[in-house]
Amino acid sequence: MNVPVFIEIGFEEQSEELRSYFKSLGAEISLERAEDKREDVRQIISVCDACFKLEADSEIEGVLNGIVSMIPGLADTDKEELVLSFCEKLSKASGQQHGMVALKVLWSLFMCLDDDSKMKFHVYYFLVKVAGETHELSTVYKDMATVKQMFQKCPPTDEQMQKLYRLLHEMLLLNGRSDDAARVMIELLGTYTTENASQAKEDAQRCIVASLADPNTFLMDHLLILKPVKALEGQPIHQLLKIFVSEQLESYVKFYEKNQAFVDGLGLKHQDSLRKMRLLSFMQIAENRSEIPLAELGQTLDIGDNEIEEFLIDVIKTRLVRAKISQGDGVVYVSSTMHRTFSPSDWNHLYNLLQGWKTNLNTVKDHLSTIAATQVELMHERS
Structure with a gap:
């Protein structure tokens, strides 16, 4: 502007x-x-x-x-x-x-106001x-780092920033920027400490519901470590989040049957939740298997034979799973899949892989240095 x-x-x-x-x-x-x-x-x-x-x-x-x-x-x-x-x-x-x-x-x-004006x-x-509200949010918001830099000369209070985070979350969702909305909500929950985390229960529940409802959000284990979310342990909303983080479709169906009024009251659409849980359940099944019979998937995910192919196409479109469908063999061939959760053992495994990669690179570097030095010596001898 x-x-x-x-x-x-x-x-x-x-x-x-x-x-x-x-x-x-x-x-x-x-x-x-x-x-x-x-x-x-x-x-x-x-x-x-x-x-x-x-x-x-x-x-x-x-x-x-x-x-x-x-x-x-x-x-x-x-x-x-x-x-x-x-x-x-x-x-x-x-x-x-x-x-x-x-x-x-x-x-x-x-722009007329001084940078140090509150x-x-x-x-x-x-x-x-x-x-x-005019669907022009990109004209005034890029990311949170830019916003924080904008107010360095006159930092807002924690309460003011929390109010801004809530508004940004709402407007980002309205403008179809669900990933940015999730990041802003995590920023909001991160402003609470252990001492006042219980005061953020409403924000924490709003964050969970937004993540569950968003059709493009599938990985949610990072929410469980947030202090305001931990403050909800033992409550139905926390149980529901844990189901979407690590459990199978059957667990969600049982939870919904017992807590239908609660789930519907959150504004979550049951059919959309079923779709997401089927996809998450498939991801978990595919983590350690490269071949999965279509009949087994249909039974586990409660999908009819005439719907299984359409479901798998939707799964592949998310790019969370790489797979091919073989109708002739009646099998789904999985080449890779995103893990639903990343546990400490997964982080250790990743660390070991990176350390091995670093060691191999150093070995290659040493070999190339030796070869280069040998070539230089040969050139000097010939001259």
């Missing part, structure tokens, strides 16, 4: 023009300026949404940017209430036809909300 360049005009003149303009739109505002700047701007902001009745986005943007140009002239102690009020007015337009205008004006306001965070919060 580009930052607008405002026309040089005095504060008083700008106020008079805006008052007259909003009055012409039918807003209830006096043509007489208030005694002090703070009250003057407050009155103008209180009726600024009157311009949303206009059809031309360019005209609306110009008027609202006029208000933006007045804010830097206010005392710092006066800005917080007025900036928040202005942002609230703009955010209400995001679900209407002028959402993009609101987004541009918020960006102008964001108001910059509040404006960014509304930027995320409006950008998310």
